[in-house]
Amino acid sequence: MIYRLLLVAFLFYSNFCSAQGNYKVMAIGFYNVENFFDTIHDPNKFDEDFTPNGPYHNNTQVYTEKLHNIATVFEQLGTDKTPDGAALIGMAEVENDRVLKDLVAQPELKSRNYQYAWFYTPDERGISVALLYNPKYLKVLSSRPLHVPLETLGQKRPTRDILYVCGILAGDTVHILVNHWPSKAGGEAASAPGRLCAAGVDKRIIDSLHKINPDTKVLVMGDLNDNPNSEGVLKGLEAKADKKETSLTDIYNPWINIYKKGIGTENFRGEWNLIDQIMLTGSFLKNNNNKWSFYSAEIFNKPFLINKMGKDKGLPHRSYTISQVWDNGYSDHFPVLVYLVDKVNK
Numbered sequence: 001m002i003y004r005l006l007l008v009a010f011l012f013y014s015n016f017c018s019a020q021g022n023y024k025v026m027a028i029g030f031y032n033v034e035n036f037f038d039t040i041h042d043p044n045k046f047d048e049d050f051t052p053n054g055p056y057h058n059n060t061q062v063y064t065e066k067l068h069n070i071a072t073v074f075e076q077l078g079t080d081k082t083p084d085g086a087a088l089i090g091m092a093e094v095e096n097d098r099v100l101k102d103l104v105a106q107p108e109l110k111s112r113n114y115q116y117a118w119f120y121t122p123d124e125r126g127i128s129v130a131l132l133y134n135p136k137y138l139k140v141l142s143s144r145p146l147h148v149p150l151e152t153l154g155q156k157r158p159t160r161d162i163l164y165v166c167g168i169l170a171g172d173t174v175h176i177l178v179n180h181w182p183s184k185a186g187g188e189a190a191s192a193p194g195r196l197c198a199a200g201v202d203k204r205i206i207d208s209l210h211k212i213n214p215d216t217k218v219l220v221m222g223d224l225n226d227n228p229n230s231e232g233v234l235k236g237l238e239a240k241a242d243k244k245e246t247s248l249t250d251i252y253n254p255w256i257n258i259y260k261k262g263i264g265t266e267n268f269r270g271e272w273n274l275i276d277q278i279m280l281t282g283s284f285l286k287n288n289n290n291k292w293s294f295y296s297a298e299i300f301n302k303p304f305l306i307n308k309m310g311k312d313k314g315l316p317h318r319s320y321t322i323s324q325v326w327d328n329g330y331s332d333h334f335p336v337l338v339y340l341v342d343k344v345n346k
Helices: 002-022 060-076 097-104 188-212 231-236 255-259
Strands: 023-036 086-094 115-118 128-133 138-146 162-169 172-180 217-223 266-268 271-273 276-281 293-299 336-343
Touching: 023 060, 023 217, 023 276, 060 097, 086 162, 086 172, 086 217, 097 115, 097 128, 115 138, 115 162, 128 138, 128 162, 128 172, 162 188, 172 188, 188 217, 188 231, 255 276, 255 293, 276 336
Parallel strands: 023 086, 172 217
Antiparallel strands: 023 336, 086 128, 115 128, 138 162, 162 172, 217 276, 266 271, 293 336
């Protein structure tokens, strides 16, 4: 049995090395960084919990350690398959551009010269989404926030905007949508319309782009607060699990089949959920422009990100304990990755 497992692992590694020999590899990641707040109170937001005098005691030492921990994750993200690490990293639960500026200046990341796209959030707590990008790979042409109109559902509390970025990704025009859909507060059934509303914003943008050019490449990533088999993903985005059934203008979701294996990025009450996802339009599969195409997807659940003991053994090593005590951790989510490949000699 052990011999068979070793043989399978060897063949997979050999095949990937062969692919690397003929192709360039690009890593694209997403990570919910769990309450990535600075220590300063924003008078327009309810962020007092994460100030030095708040219940989480987010002081300078805690903030410095949090910066180091997230930078450590981003330093290693994707380096198993490309020495440059992740070309793009979508982020959720980011308070502001101050934490992003401090993050990209960390020693672990400084040499990559990461830049970022971010906009002030309507979320009452002050958490938003962002996109880190390596300018070696991405030239940003435009970016803007997209409003999720929960008020049309009679909801008074706003949610996070969706971040839209358009750019040239290593010679390939790509559109990127970074999401953090509404939570399941109030129950899954009661909150589902909000996530379906957010999915509708994504879908309308994608459909409008495809009306102009069916070959348009779009990446949809985020903490969806929905599993891959949810209504928001399957009905709202009309995502497909099978490459063969994914047309040029469809959305392919590699996480649907991964989720069926019982693994996930976040664990709630003993149940694994795969709410962090990166999806791609069918143009990354059909690849009519003969540039970057989809290769594989994986959950980045390295041992250093996992609790080693106690009741949380095997779960993501989150920043704080249940008692709101700083645990020098990372996040209550695991990051996710997709890999794109491009022929070296065309």
